[in-house]
Amino acid sequence: MRRAWLVLMGLLLFLPASSGAGPAQRVVVLCSPNPAWCDAIKEEFPKATGIALDYVRLSSGEGLARLRAERRNPSFDVWFGGTGDPHMVAFEEGLTEAYRPRSWNDLRPELREAVAGKYIPLYAGILGWALNERVLRERNAPVPRTWKDLADPRYRGLVAYPNPNTSGTGYTMLATLVQLYGEREAFDLLKQIHRNVAEYTRSGAAPGQLTGRGEVAVGITFIHDAVDQVLKGFPISYGAPRDGTGYEIGGLSLVKGGPNRAAAITFIEWALTPEAQRLGPERGQSYQIPSNSKTPIPPVAPRFEAFRVIKYDFVKYGSAAVRDRLVKRWTDEVFPLPK
Amino acid sequence: MGRLGVVAAGVEARRQLADPGLALAFVGGAAALGLFVLYPTVRVLLYPTLHDYLTIPHSVRWIQAARNSLVSTVLSTSTAVLVGLAFAFATSRPDVPGRRFFRTVALLPLFAPPFMVAFSYILLFGRQGLVTRHLLGLDVNIFGLHGLWLVQTVAFFPLAMLVIAGVLESVSPSLEHAARNLGADEWQVARTVTLALARPGIAGAALVVAISVLADFGNAVVIAGGWPLLATEAWFRLEGMADLRGASLVVAMLVVPTTGLFLLERYWVGRRRYTTITGRGGRLERPPTYPPLKWAAFCVCALTSVLVLLVYLGVVAGAFTAVWGRDWSLTLDHWHLASDRVGSLWASLRVAAGAGLVTAVAGILLAFLTSRAVPLRRALDFLAVLPGALPGVFVGVGFVLAFNRPPLELVGTPWILVLALAFWHLPLGYQAAVAQLQQIDRSIEEAASNLGARGLHLLRDVYLPLLTRAFVEGFTVSFVRAVTNVSIAVFLVSPGNVVATFAILNMIGNGIWGGAAALTTMLLLVTFAALAVARLAAGRALRPVPVG
Numbered sequence: 001m002r003r004a005w006l007v008l009m010g011l012l013l014f015l016p017a018s019s020g021a022g023p024a025q026r027v028v029v030l031c032s033p034n035p036a037w038c039d040a041i042k043e044e045f046p047k048a049t050g051i052a053l054d055y056v057r058l059s060s061g062e063g064l065a066r067l068r069a070e071r072r073n074p075s076f077d078v079w080f081g082g083t084g085d086p087h088m089v090a091f092e093e094g095l096t097e098a099y100r101p102r103s104w105n106d107l108r109p110e111l112r113e114a115v116a117g118k119y120i121p122l123y124a125g126i127l128g129w130a131l132n133e134r135v136l137r138e139r140n141a142p143v144p145r146t147w148k149d150l151a152d153p154r155y156r157g158l159v160a161y162p163n164p165n166t167s168g169t170g171y172t173m174l175a176t177l178v179q180l181y182g183e184r185e186a187f188d189l190l191k192q193i194h195r196n197v198a199e200y201t202r203s204g205a206a207p208g209q210l211t212g213r214g215e216v217a218v219g220i221t222f223i224h225d226a227v228d229q230v231l232k233g234f235p236i237s238y239g240a241p242r243d244g245t246g247y248e249i250g251g252l253s254l255v256k257g258g259p260n261r262a263a264a265i266t267f268i269e270w271a272l273t274p275e276a277q278r279l280g281p282e283r284g285q286s287y288q289i290p291s292n293s294k295t296p297i298p299p300v301a302p303r304f305e306a307f308r309v310i311k312y313d314f315v316k317y318g319s320a321a322v323r324d325r326l327v328k329r330w331t332d333e334v335f336p337l338p339k
Numbered sequence: 340m341g342r343l344g345v346v347a348a349g350v351e352a353r354r355q356l357a358d359p360g361l362a363l364a365f366v367g368g369a370a371a372l373g374l375f376v377l378y379p380t381v382r383v384l385l386y387p388t389l390h391d392y393l394t395i396p397h398s399v400r401w402i403q404a405a406r407n408s409l410v411s412t413v414l415s416t417s418t419a420v421l422v423g424l425a426f427a428f429a430t431s432r433p434d435v436p437g438r439r440f441f442r443t444v445a446l447l448p449l450f451a452p453p454f455m456v457a458f459s460y461i462l463l464f465g466r467q468g469l470v471t472r473h474l475l476g477l478d479v480n481i482f483g484l485h486g487l488w489l490v491q492t493v494a495f496f497p498l499a500m501l502v503i504a505g506v507l508e509s510v511s512p513s514l515e516h517a518a519r520n521l522g523a524d525e526w527q528v529a530r531t532v533t534l535a536l537a538r539p540g541i542a543g544a545a546l547v548v549a550i551s552v553l554a555d556f557g558n559a560v561v562i563a564g565g566w567p568l569l570a571t572e573a574w575f576r577l578e579g580m581a582d583l584r585g586a587s588l589v590v591a592m593l594v595v596p597t598t599g600l601f602l603l604e605r606y607w608v609g610r611r612r613y614t615t616i617t618g619r620g621g622r623l624e625r626p627p628t629y630p631p632l633k634w635a636a637f638c639v640c641a642l643t644s645v646l647v648l649l650v651y652l653g654v655v656a657g658a659f660t661a662v663w664g665r666d667w668s669l670t671l672d673h674w675h676l677a678s679d680r681v682g683s684l685w686a687s688l689r690v691a692a693g694a695g696l697v698t699a700v701a702g703i704l705l706a707f708l709t710s711r712a713v714p715l716r717r718a719l720d721f722l723a724v725l726p727g728a729l730p731g732v733f734v735g736v737g738f739v740l741a742f743n744r745p746p747l748e749l750v751g752t753p754w755i756l757v758l759a760l761a762f763w764h765l766p767l768g769y770q771a772a773v774a775q776l777q778q779i780d781r782s783i784e785e786a787a788s789n790l791g792a793r794g795l796h797l798l799r800d801v802y803l804p805l806l807t808r809a810f811v812e813g814f815t816v817s818f819v820r821a822v823t824n825v826s827i828a829v830f831l832v833s834p835g836n837v838v839a840t841f842a843i844l845n846m847i848g849n850g851i852w853g854g855a856a857a858l859t860t861m862l863l864l865v866t867f868a869a870l871a872v873a874r875l876a877a878g879r880a881l882r883p884v885p886v887g
Contacts, residue, residue, distance in 0.1 A: 028834045035845050039679060054834030057845045062829065069583070069739040075751040075833055157480060165575035199482050202560050209852075213663070215466050215482075233662045324582075331575070336403040336567050 026052035027263040028075060030067070032060045032082025033250070034205075034228070037284025041080070041271070044279060048270055051263050059203055060086040060168045067095045067255065077264035079253040080122070080271060083168025083204075085175075087119040087251030088318030096253035099265065103272045107291050111249050114314045120252040120268065123280065123288035126302050126309060127172050127247060128240030130208040130226035135217040144218060146243040147177060151192035158217040159196045160207035163335075164327050168248065169204025173220055174326055175317040176246030179310055183326075190334050200335070212236050222248065223302040224287040231285075231300070240307040247309055250288060360796075365713050368705050372722040374747075375762040379737030380729065384591060386740070387584040395588060404567040405592060408553055411484055411568065412596070415491035416549040422492060423499025423544055425639035427537075430500075431507040432628045435637055444644040447651055449497050449819040450866050452840045454557030455859055456494045458847060459653040460486065461562065462663060469653070487563040493646055494558060495551050498816075499544035505812055506540030506774055507533070525629035539777065543770050547727065550597050554730035557825055557844075569593045573732050574826075583736060590733040597728035651863075657856035673853035677861055680842045684858075684865050687822050687839040690756050692869075695818030697761035702768025702813045703806050710776050727766035731826025734763045739830055756831040756838070760821040767820070768813030775809040815870065822866055 027045075031038035038055050045053045058066055060082030067074065067090055079087065079096065090096045098117055111121035129144070136143060141154040150159060164170035177186035198216050201207055207219030208226045212234030219226075226238035252271060254264055270276050274295040280286040281298035289301055297303070316322055395401055429435040430442040448456060463470045464481050471479045481489075510533060518528045534541075556570040563571075569589055576586035657663055658677075661670045702723075709720040726734065738759045742749035749755035779801075787801045825840040832841050839862045846855035 035842075035851065056832055056834050056837060057842075058829075065583075066830070069736065069830070070743060070750060073743050073748060073750060163575060198480070213462075213465075215461065233666055332398065332400050336400045 025050070025260070025263055026054060027260050027267045028077045028258070029053060029055040029267065030063050030076040030079045030255070031055040031057050032063050032080065033280070034284055034286050037081070037280055037286050040279040040283040041276070044276070045267060045270060048275075049266055051266060053267070055080075059166065061166045064090055064095075068093070071095060074255050074258050076255050077258035077260045078267050078271075079251065079255060080267075081250050081252070083172060084115060084119065084121075084249040084251045084314055085168060085171060085318040085323055087253050088115070088314065089320045089323060090253060091118040092320050095256060097256045099254040099268060101268055101272055103269065103292060106294055107272070108289075108293050111291050114312075115249055115251075116315050118315075118318075120272070121249045121291040122252040122271070123250040123277075123286075123290050124304075125222040125224045125248050125250065125288040126240060126304065126307055127169070127176060127245045128221070128223040128226065128238055128302070128307065130211040130219040130221055130229060130236045130238050132211045132214050132217045132236050134235065135214050139217065141217065145241065147180070147193075147241045148189060148243065149241075150196060150218065151189060153196070155196040155218065157196065157198045159193065160199050160201055160210045160216040160219045161193070161197050162204045162207060162220065163200040163202060164330055166202045167204040169220070169222055169225075170200075171323065171327060172222075172246050172248055174330055175323075176244070176310065176312070178326065179246070179313065179317070180244050187329065187333060190330065191337060194334050194337055195339050197339075208236070209234075222288075223307075227287045227300050227302065228285050238302075240309075242308060244308050244310045246312045247304075249291075249314060361708075361711070361713070364704055365708060368701070368708050369715065369719060371701060371762075372705070372719060375758055376722045376726055376765070379734065379741040380725070382740045383583075383587045383733060383737045386587045387591075391584050391588055392591070395592065400567060400572070401589065401592060404569050404572045404589070407484065407566050408569040408593075409596070411487055411491070411559075411563075412549050412552045414488045415495065415552045416545055418488070418492040419496040419548045419552070420499045420541065420545050422496040422639060422643050423548070424503055424537075424541060425636045426496065426500040426643070427503035427507050427540070428533075428632070429636040429640050430504055431510075432633065432636075434628055435633055437637070437640070441640040441644060444647050445497050445500050445640075446819075447497075447647050448494050449816075449823065450863050452557060452823045452825055452843060452859070454561050454825070454844065454847070455654060456650050457486075457490045457558040457561035458852075458855075459650045459657075460490055462657065463649055463653050470649070482562060484563055484566055487559060487566075490558045490562055491552050491555060493643070493650065494555070495548045496643065498551060499548050501812065501816055502544040502547055502770070502774075503537055503540040505771055505808075506543075506778075507537050510536045525632070529629065529632060539774055543774065546600050546603075547767065547770075549600050550727050553593055553597060554732075554826070556730075556732070561847075570730055570732070573730060583740075586732065586736065590730055593730055593733075594728055600728075654856050654859055657852060658860045660853065663852055670853075673857040676851065676854035677857035680839070680858055681861070683837050683839040683842040684861060686753070686836050687862065688865065688869060690753060690760065690836070690838055691818045691821035693753075693757035694760035694764065694821040695814040697757065698764045698768040698817035699810045699813035701761070701765055702770075703772045703809055705765075705769055706772030706776055706809070709773070723769040724766045726763045729763065731763065731824065732830070734759050735827040735830030738827075750831075751833045753833075753836045756828065756833075756836065759827050759831055760824060761817065763827060764817040764820055767816045768809075771812040771816070772806060772809040775806055818870075819866065822862065 029041070031041070035057050038057050042053050042055055045051065063079060063082060064086040067076070067079070079090070087096070091098070096119065099120070101120060104112065107121055111124055115121055131143060133143065135158065139154065139158060141158065144150055144155070161173070162170035164174045174190070177189060180186070181189065199210065201210070204221055205225040207216070208221040208229045210216045211219035212229045223238050223240060226236065229236055230238065252268060254268060258264055272292055274292055277290040277292055277295040280288065280290065281301070287298050287301045289297055289303070426441055426445045430438045432438065461481055462468060464479060465471065466478060466480055468479065468481070471477045514532050514536070515528050518532045523531065554570050556574045559568050559571045560574065569592055573586045573589040573593065576582045576589060658673055659669050659671070661668045661672070705719060705723045709716050709723070713719070738755055739750060742755055749758070784801055792800055823840060825844050828838050828841045832838060839858060843855045843858050843862070846852070846858065
């Protein structure tokens, strides 16, 4: 009995030690890209500026939910990475504020024009798919060429697609189809593809992984995530539909009312430098096109010239009203359909 | 109850509170429940408008999700409770071969996040599974509700076992002897004595498992992502759309069946008395187990143990395999990666130890309070069990909404996570304590009372020694569930307090499987070490308490 109480007391003493945050200057980052990239900035930012960095890794949908929930009392200073639409929604809702970095004019003009100053572009990535050709051969299914090919019953149970509710990738595909074919035709096509979907994944990178392991043959994902899988040794190839594909402009946003505003601005300026942006491909397993035109593009990064990329309307499809309506329609009309 | 009875009860309640210690405990218990259970719940439930609630019956999607959830809950709960009962039975019998081994194996699934079971089964039993494809040459699609059934059974039967075992083990062998002496055959003994006494355990187990299954999204998201379920719908609403209203709607739909389960459990267990510690007579040797029962339990346990061990072998193997499914060479690279996140292990341990403590202490205190005629007894009892009816995401968002502003600004501190987990798991600690209290004969208390013990003295001198077991159980279950929790952590994790499960989930989601497997293995090792210490500390108290 006495021993049990001693342990109890010990535990009580052990607990309060948990809240110890140092007095030194720090910045708190909501980090949405590959965790390896988050680890790299956590290590390198203090070396460059002397400011400590803490991060929580949340995918972009989760990040937006967290910022909304913490509206009255944000615990984050900066939102680093993740697809652009949630950044845009956050700005519209007053969760983030417009900040014009000193390096604004160095950023690729096509990116900074597309986001209309609602957030800072951090990178660009092209939507496409990962293909497992061995599984396709075993199933006697041809290599798909267009989005419409995916409606073919030969792909039944062979397609993985990120759920647009959680994944920016999933939403980018949804919005791409709507821009390509108009809303009605796009939803008819999504209903046909639905019958072939083995799994709607939570994250946008997961379909590439399922493809790599041969659980599915076609994984809809950002091409740079497929490149990461290839570099890790998985037997897949990648491409994009020839009828046209969309892309993302990853975001960087200053959280409104965050606890360390000055440090947040220092971080934003640093994150846009070529030295910081190189960390993505070099240590972060992330092979997007960096937003700063002075940052060298990684040799393996998928380039716009190689694919038929549509003129994606970020302002329209990043607005809360349009995004919420399309995702809701998909969730109501496509997701519950029997297979 | 007549008018006189009501008056008498009121007098009794006031008499109880005349004891200052008891009055203090009452105020503390009621305040804690009001603040950390009722308030967040009300915050979330009042978030959607009435109009939002009225749209529910018109949505095909909600109906479909509800149907799928119902099916998976019925299937998974039935199998998990059956398997849990077999394990509890086998481990309470000294003559079942391998009982210690079974008990250890049965605890294993509690030490890894549930989504890890789904993840590992895809690796082992999927279309490219190590077992299904490479060893057996089969083409199996594990994605779907059938895969979820298997995974949830394996993930949740340990909860059933823990609840049932706590009751089965305290069944005095003398009752079985007595039944035999009165001419009952083995089946009758098993049915009318052992099982009948285990009923509160089985009912409690079904309740706990069913609610865990309903609220489980970790496994569902990994293995049944193509099928709408209530828990994942709530998750998608919150995580994807930041649609708190939609999420609280789905969660409200989840609360209906879980409340139903709760009422069913209360009704079934009813007001029967399950007194087996009588304060008279010692403990006898357990009689030999009826062979058909013994071997049936043995077979169920053996088969399930293989399934459990395979999951863990898969995870450990994954931690040392260069690229699973592609390059089978051994490597230590994943361990370097995982060791970068060692801080998250410490965060997990701190948070879980805090949650375990709060759950166990609050559970015992409340069980004691509700066993007396204090005012609001039924309300306290309801609030103490209510969190079990709430999905983790609900609790997480409730705490964010409730404690994000003064005077109780807890967001961003580790305390919010500790309190959310502690009060979410409160029913486990509370029910363990209640089940133990039901085993204690009132005559012991009356004896102490006649000798002058009052209020809190009763709790300390009579109940506490008997409740140490409930404390250890409540602490252990809450601790391991907190260590493996991710549904609440996702919302309450703050910078500097990133717990290991959260880090692992992100690694899985981003294809860092080797690192995820290595970090999970580390989490397993550290958790086991911590539990070994706890067991050692409580070792003396775990022995049967001599009475009388």
